[in-house]
Amino acid sequence: MRIETLFTPNEIDEAAVKGKAVAIIDVLRVCTTIAYALSNGCERIIPVESVEAATNLTASLDKKVTLLGGEKEGKRIDGFNLGNSPLEYAPEVVKGKTIIMATTNGTRAIWKSQAAKEVLIASFVNMSSVVDHVSRIEDLLTIVCAGKQGRFAMEDAVCAGMLIDRLAAGNSVDLSDGANAARALYSMNQKSVAQTIRDCEHGRYLRSIGFENDLEVCSKVDSLKILPVVREGRIDRQKRSRKT
Amino acid sequence: MRIETLFTPNEIDEAAVKGKAVAIIDVLRVCTTIAYALSNGCERIIPVESVEAATNLTASLDKKVTLLGGEKEGKRIDGFNLGNSPLEYAPEVVKGKTIIMATTNGTRAIWKSQAAKEVLIASFVNMSSVVDHVSRIEDLLTIVCAGKQGRFAMEDAVCAGMLIDRLAAGNSVDLSDGANAARALYSMNQKSVAQTIRDCEHGRYLRSIGFENDLEVCSKVDSLKILPVVREGRIDRQKRSRKT
Numbered sequence: 018m019r020i021e022t023l024f025t026p027n028e029i030d031e032a033a034v035k036g037k038a039v040a041i042i043d044v045l046r047v048c049t050t051i052a053y054a055l056s057n058g059c060e061r062i063i064p065v066e067s068v069e070a071a072t073n074l075t076a077s078l079d080k081k082v083t084l085l086g087g088e089k090e091g092k093r094i095d096g097f098n099l100g101n102s103p104l105e106y107a108p109e110v111v112k113g114k115t116i117i118m119a120t121t122n123g124t125r126a127i128w129k130s131q132a133a134k135e136v137l138i139a140s141f142v143n144m145s146s147v148v149d150h151v152s153r154i155e156d157l158l159t160i161v162c163a164g165k166q167g168r169f170a171m172e173d174a175v176c177a178g179m180l181i182d183r184l185a186a187g188n189s190v191d192l193s194d195g196a197n198a199a200r201a202l203y204s205m206n207q208k209s210v211a212q213t214i215r216d217c218e219h220g221r222y223l224r225s226i227g228f229e230n231d232l233e234v235c236s237k238v239d240s241l242k243i244l245p246v247v248r249e250g251r252i253d254r255q256k257r258s259r260k261t
Numbered sequence: 262m263r264i265e266t267l268f269t270p271n272e273i274d275e276a277a278v279k280g281k282a283v284a285i286i287d288v289l290r291v292c293t294t295i296a297y298a299l300s301n302g303c304e305r306i307i308p309v310e311s312v313e314a315a316t317n318l319t320a321s322l323d324k325k326v327t328l329l330g331g332e333k334e335g336k337r338i339d340g341f342n343l344g345n346s347p348l349e350y351a352p353e354v355v356k357g358k359t360i361i362m363a364t365t366n367g368t369r370a371i372w373k374s375q376a377a378k379e380v381l382i383a384s385f386v387n388m389s390s391v392v393d394h395v396s397r398i399e400d401l402l403t404i405v406c407a408g409k410q411g412r413f414a415m416e417d418a419v420c421a422g423m424l425i426d427r428l429a430a431g432n433s434v435d436l437s438d439g440a441n442a443a444r445a446l447y448s449m450n451q452k453s454v455a456q457t458i459r460d461c462e463h464g465r466y467l468r469s470i471g472f473e474n475d476l477e478v479c480s481k482v483d484s485l486k487i488l489p490v491v492r493e494g495r496i497d498r499q500k501r502s503r504k505t
Contacts, residue, residue: 021412027271028412167272169439194462195413201449202442218438 422447
């Protein structure tokens with residue numbers, strides 16, 4: 018299995034994604050939040066790049082089953098139903114709903130990966146589901162870290178490294194420099210994932226604005242069994258593999 | 262001292278460079294080659310982004326004292342005097358000359374850093390010269406790794422990590438996630454820098470096209486005492502510090 022790793026969505030080009038599986042990682046917090054929302058019964062998530070796009074799209078949808086979610090600088094956007102905390106996406110809130118989600122970092126990576134064979138949403142909380150699926154059906158994987166404001170983010174790199182390390186345990190792997198770096202960073206942090214998430218720049222920022230509890234949720238490896246996949250611009254749960 | 266590290270030139274924006282010192286790292290090979298050329302008596306280097314720009318510029322300069330250097334996919338460009346191997350830039354070739362240099366990865370980083378307070382050219386071969394200068398006069402440093410074709414390159418990240426580690430030895434430092442990652446990658450590779458350069462993707466490629474000897478030259482830490490600086494689009498040697 019050939020595994021490449023990009024540390025920012027800026028690096029995505031056709032060569033990086035075309036004909037390959039893409040795993041998008043945004044640990045803090047949208048990929049974790051998506052996994053929680055779908056686990057808790059949300060029907061689908063429509064990721065959009067801006068508040069304006071979210072507001073425009075919601076006007077064309079049935080308001081009874083649609084929620085607006087997303088964040089700006091980590092905080093809920095004025096007029097939106099939900100922010101970007103996984104704890105907000107509880108069953109009684111999201112069951113049966115379509116959520117239009119505007120986020121700073123993750124959405125861009127999703128949109129730039131449209132030429133991929135398939136696009137998966139990965140984070141620590143659904144690590145095993147991603148590993149199982151990729152191990153079974155893919156030979157070419159590009160991991161795209163959402164990063165923060167176009168820069169390298171440690172929590173995403175360490176999560177990418179865990180994914181690579183687990184894939185390498187059951188497969189023969191050929192790693193790009195980026196993938197080797199991610200795996201090395203994971204190996205240095207594997208005994209302290211939760212602490213690494215607290216100490217990274219984004220973790221420190223989220224603590225400073227009151228989201229300490231989110232960091233704990235986002236660092237719980239394999240707490241959910243779910244594989245969110247992107248299809249035609251929408252994210253829902255993978256129902257069955259195309260190959261066994 | 263605040264140190265940020267970008268792993269690709271794509272990440273450069275005004276916030277990353279304005280009012281800061283920028284150290285550009287392209288171990289394989291342009292930053293190493295620039296250090297060799299200036300050490301061997303070359304007067305100045307003019308970096309350009311394309312073969313066309315190099316050819317156009319040379320038409321306006323005195324041919325007796327001008328050389329064209331650069332590479333495409335690692336190899337000398339047709340019609341150019343020099344490729345991108347530091348070993349070609351010997352005293353008898355470059356002394357007193359102006360070299361117009363077209364390269365794939367490094368030049369772009371230089372051009373995108375024009376808003377910086379100063380731009381330094383760093384590599385393993387001139388590490389101490391960079392550390393001494395930055396330690397003495399700078400408080401804000403952004404390290405820009407040239408990478409390879411817009412992607413993360415291990416050799417540049419490890420070199421950035423060595424620079425950070427040495428600066429941290431004599432200064433109180435505040436590191437971005439990228440800087441922490443680079444330092445961690447250096448700490449894992451510090452006893453095997455030459456082997457890391459041989460094993461990384463770019464190193465393997467250069468070996469495959471016959472530049473094995475270059476890898477050895479590029480991995481010799483502190484083999485030169487020189488600080489190339491970019492001023493008004495030209496690179497020459499730093500003559501004296503502005504502050505002692």
